Amino acid sequence: MIDMAVEPGMRASDGDRDKVASVLREHYAQGRLTSEEFDERLEQLYASKTYGELATLTSDLPDVDLSRLPEASARAKDVERKTEGGDLTIAWSVWATASGINWMIWFIIGATDGFDFPYPWPLWVMGPWGVVLLVGTVVGALGKGRNR
Helix, strand or coil, rough: CCCCCCCCEEEEEEEHHHHHHHHHHHHHCCCCHHHHHHHHHHHHHHHEEHHHHHHHHCCCCCCCCCCHCCCCCHHHHHHHHHCCCHHHHHHHHHHHHHHHHHHHHHHHHHHHHCCCCCCCHHHHHHHHHHHHHHHHHHHHHHHHHHHC
């Protein structure tokens, strides 16, 4: 896992820890580590400071060819790209569903009361929530535009 040409007492970088984390994830995915062992080793990993400490985390596991594994930063970017609009889409969908249910309840109450519809209280549910979502959407769009 770790290049044996380096001294065990030398300080490890964040990139070194990311590579070992990738190795641990691969071993966990292959069933060599239980979820408890995996979590424990990850905690130890991010507390590690030297190459020697990193090497002990994988010393009882077979070697994994890291060149086959994508870089941690590349995986993070893929996840970010996949969820870029997903969270807002889900939030707006939940808002629309809740608003629709509230309006349906309001309509049923009015229809069963001889079409004497009550005050449109669903506006108090969907209004503030919608404003918060709209501000979040606009601010998020502006932030993404600056990052590009």
